[in-house]
Amino acid sequence: MDPRVALLKEFSSGFVSDKAKVESEQFGFAYLDRLLSGGGTLEYGFLADTRLLHKYKIVDLTGHRMDELLAMHVMKECNVCRYFSADKNDVLCFNMDDKYRKGDSAITEEMSMALDALSACLMGLGCEPLTVVSGRGYHVWLRLAEPLENKLLYNFMVQAAARALLPLLVAGRDHRAIRFRFYPDVAVNDALSLRLFGSEHANTRVFSHVRTPEALLDEDDSWHYFERFVRNKTTATATFRSALDELLSPTLNPLTQG
Amino acid sequence: MRVGLIPTITDPRTIAVDLDDTLNNFTETLQNGEFPYDAGDSLSEATFQQYLQRIRNGEPESDDLLSTGYNYCRFKIHLRCYQTARARPDGVEFMQWLKQNRWRVVICTKRDLRRANDCTKAWLKENDIPYDYLFMTANKIVFCKAWGIRHLIDDAPFSIVHGEQYDVRVYYPIMPAHASLPATNARGFQAFDDVKRWIQE
Numbered sequence: 001m002d003p004r005v006a007l008l009k010e011f012s013s014g015f016v017s018d019k020a021k022v023e024s025e026q027f028g029f030a031y032l033d034r035l036l037s038g039g040g041t042l043e044y045g046f047l048a049d050t051r052l053l054h055k056y057k058i059v060d061l062t063g064h065r066m067d068e069l070l071a072m073h074v075m076k077e078c079n080v081c082r083y084f085s086a087d088k089n090d091v092l093c094f095n096m097d098d099k100y101r102k103g104d105s106a107i108t109e110e111m112s113m114a115l116d117a118l119s120a121c122l123m124g125l126g127c128e129p130l131t132v133v134s135g136r137g138y139h140v141w142l143r144l145a146e147p148l149e150n151k152l153l154y155n156f157m158v159q160a161a162a163r164a165l166l167p168l169l170v171a172g173r174d175h176r177a178i179r180f181r182f183y184p185d186v187a188v189n190d191a192l193s194l195r196l197f198g199s200e201h202a203n204t205r206v207f208s209h210v211r212t213p214e215a216l217l218d219e220d221d222s223w224h225y226f227e228r229f230v231r232n233k234t235t236a237t238a239t240f241r242s243a244l245d246e247l248l249s250p251t252l253n254p255l256t257q258g
Numbered sequence: 259m260r261v262g263l264i265p266t267i268t269d270p271r272t273i274a275v276d277l278d279d280t281l282n283n284f285t286e287t288l289q290n291g292e293f294p295y296d297a298g299d300s301l302s303e304a305t306f307q308q309y310l311q312r313i314r315n316g317e318p319e320s321d322d323l324l325s326t327g328y329n330y331c332r333f334k335i336h337l338r339c340y341q342t343a344r345a346r347p348d349g350v351e352f353m354q355w356l357k358q359n360r361w362r363v364v365i366c367t368k369r370d371l372r373r374a375n376d377c378t379k380a381w382l383k384e385n386d387i388p389y390d391y392l393f394m395t396a397n398k399i400v401f402c403k404a405w406g407i408r409h410l411i412d413d414a415p416f417s418i419v420h421g422e423q424y425d426v427r428v429y430y431p432i433m434p435a436h437a438s439l440p441a442t443n444a445r446g447f448q449a450f451d452d453v454k455r456w457i458q459e
Contacts, residue, residue, distance in 0.1 A: 028405055029272075029362075032391075044371045047395035052404055057375075191372050 004074040004223060005067060008196055011230050014090040014147055015082040020069055021193040022056045023079035032056070039065040057193075074198050081193035084184035088147035092183060093194055094118065094157055094164075098136035099179035110168055110177040111137055118164035119213065125160075125243035128233045130226065131211045135201050137178075138211065139194065143234045150184040152244060157182040159247035197226055273356060273457065274366040274393075274402050276412040277378070280431060281353070281387065282343035289314055291342060293335055301327060310335065333373065340369065341377050345385040346431075352450035357388040364407065365389045366398050368414075402426045409457050418444040429453045 022035065027047075036042060039062045046055040061069070073080040084091075096115065098108060115131065115138055122129045122142070130141040161180040168175040183194050195201075197208050210222040217225055235243075278284035293310060295303045309331045319329050356363050369378060371394040382389060395401045398417050402410050403424045410417060411429045418436065421428035421444055428444040429452075430436065436446060447453055 042391060044375055044392040044394065046371065047393065047397070047401045047404070049396050052400075188373070191375075 001067070002071060002074055003227075004198060005070045007223075007227055007230050008070050008074070008198060009067065011091070011143070011226075012082050012196060014085060014088075016085055017063065017066065018061045019057070019059045019083045020061060020066065021081040021083075022058060022069065023081065023195070024054055024056070024077075025052060026078075027052060027054045038068055070196075073196060076200055079195050079199040081195045083193045084150075085147070086150070086184075088149055089153060089184050090144045090147045092142050092144070092153040092157060094138075094140040094161060095134070095181040095183060095194065096137040096140065097134075097179045097181070099177055107136065108177060110173050110175075113167050113171070113173070114164045114178045115140070115211075117167045118160060121160050121163045125246060126239045127235045127243055128229075130197070130229045130233070132197050132208045132222075133201075133206065133211060133216070134195070134208060135204055135206075139197075139208075141197075141229075142240075143229065144240055145234050145236050148237070148240065150186050152241075153184060154182055154186045156240070156244045156247060159244075163247075198223070270408060271360065272362040272364065272405075272407050273409040273411070274364045274398060274407045275353070275389075276398065276410075276414070276417075277365060277367045277369065278340075278343070279413045279433070280411055281349040282345055282381075284339055284343050287339045287343040288335070291339065293338060299331065299334070301331065306331065333370065336369075337374055337377060340374055340381060343381075345381075345387065346450070348450040350385055350387055352454060353387045353389070355454060362391075363389045364391045364393055364405075366393050366395065366401060366410070366412070368396055368398075369394055399424050399426055399428075411453060415439055418442060427456075429456060 024031075024035075032042065032045075035056060036058070039060070040058040041060045043057040043059050045057075047053075048055065069078070069080050072078050096111065096118075098111060118140060119129060119131065122140075127142050130143070132139045132141070157180075161182075164180075165175040165178060168178070181192075183192060185192060195208070197210075200207050207219050208222070209219070210217045210225045212225070275281065295306050297303075299306070301309070305327075309328055312328070313332045313335050319326055319332075353363065365378075365382070367378070371378065371392065375392075378392065393401065398410055398412055398414065399420045402408075402421075403426060407426070409427050409429070410421060412418075413430050413433060413436075415436065417426075417428050418430050418439055419442055422442050428442075430444060430446050432446040432448060445452075445456060
């Protein structure tokens with residue numbers, strides 16, 4: 001097995017095991033037959049508004065077929081998006097996107113400010129994130145030592161995101177420029193999927209480079225960083241709970257301040 | 259990512275069928291249905307009533323933000339319509355005839371299936387409407403062209419106007435909104451029996 005696939009399997013072991021969304025520029029009934037020939041059922045397909053990008057939500061996948069899809073993912077034959085579990089998860093992700101409709105894929109100053117603040121907040125709480133470039137924003141992942149209730153993860157993300165937007169408010173910038181989506185989302189349990197690391201963005205075709213505080217890593221270094229993240233950067237449950245308590249502390253909580 | 263090739267041969271026995279205002283009475287449901295105010299939606303009742311009127315008028319979001327309270331409210335109202343709209347009896351009979359005659363049937367809708375998938379599938383099942391695949395797309399003509407689908411049943415003016423240009427035969431239920439469209443080779447119908455006849459020509 002490709003070691004990158006093994007890493008992705010380890011990272012995504014807590015996701016829904018038999019369901020995935022495949023993003024591909026291939027289409028047609030012959031392609032669909034091939035895609036499903038290894039197992040699985042098409043729940044629905046989706047032709048995106050721009051280009052001939054297709055998305056296929058596939059259910060009833062076997063473990064073997066999921067491995068094959070992950071192999072296609074790392075070979076850039078398609079992108080695999082995984083679904084978070086409905087009750088508990090051992091990963092969470094802040095999906096940061098530019099909220100305004102724009103034609104370009106440039107990272108705005110507001111986005112950089114919010115990302116820096118979020119990273120500093122998480123690091124200060126003892127939770128080391130994996131930050132990955134995604135379109136006009138970032139995916140900021142945390143990996144936990146054990147699955148925790150989605151409500152806890154969601155509360156944690158809401159509080160941390162509020163802190164990430166504070167510098168924009170203080171600087172008189174438009175905090176609405178940043179759209180945060182939280183994975184898992186307690187309001188949308190079984191409907192949202194997120195693209196795994198190691199792929200190219202469907203619209204920009206840019207690899208999901210890892211961003212560290214020091215640099216934007218190239219593809220090889222991104223995979224090495226991802227390996228270190230999966231092996232060594234798991235947040236302990238006690239650390240996470242303590243971080244959540246701190247985020248919810250009334251004296252430090254921007255959501256409860258006037 | 260690998261790029262697909264547009265098929266050069268179309269499958270004569272594949273058909274794409276729209277849902278809203280084609281197989282059901284979506285607009286009638288939207289205009290005349292009851293949509294009670296829900297205080298849990300974080301909107302005042304006055305704002306909700308204003309939004310409801312805009313939704314009934316078919317107004318798009320005027321803000322340049324991607325996700326807004328209006329968009330969320332519109333989705334919830336539409337979702338209610340998806341659930342409560344009535345299926346056209348002759349449409350149901352037509353879909354069953356397609357299946358019995360071994361047509362490949364693709365339900366092709368503008369609905370956001372990421373959120374409306376479950377209720378769409380439930381509605382199709384409740385109304386005994388068979389199909390092979392479910393796809394969402396804003397541009398059904400491009401979808402049909404890309405997938406080699408020659409026949410499309412759809413009420414959307416865009417499909418009616420542009421189908422001919424892309425060699426997609428479009429059939430549409432005649433509605434007042436279609437009166438002002440330019441002449442094309444798209445064929446309007448009063449009953450699905452007309453379509454049954456045309457697709458076998």
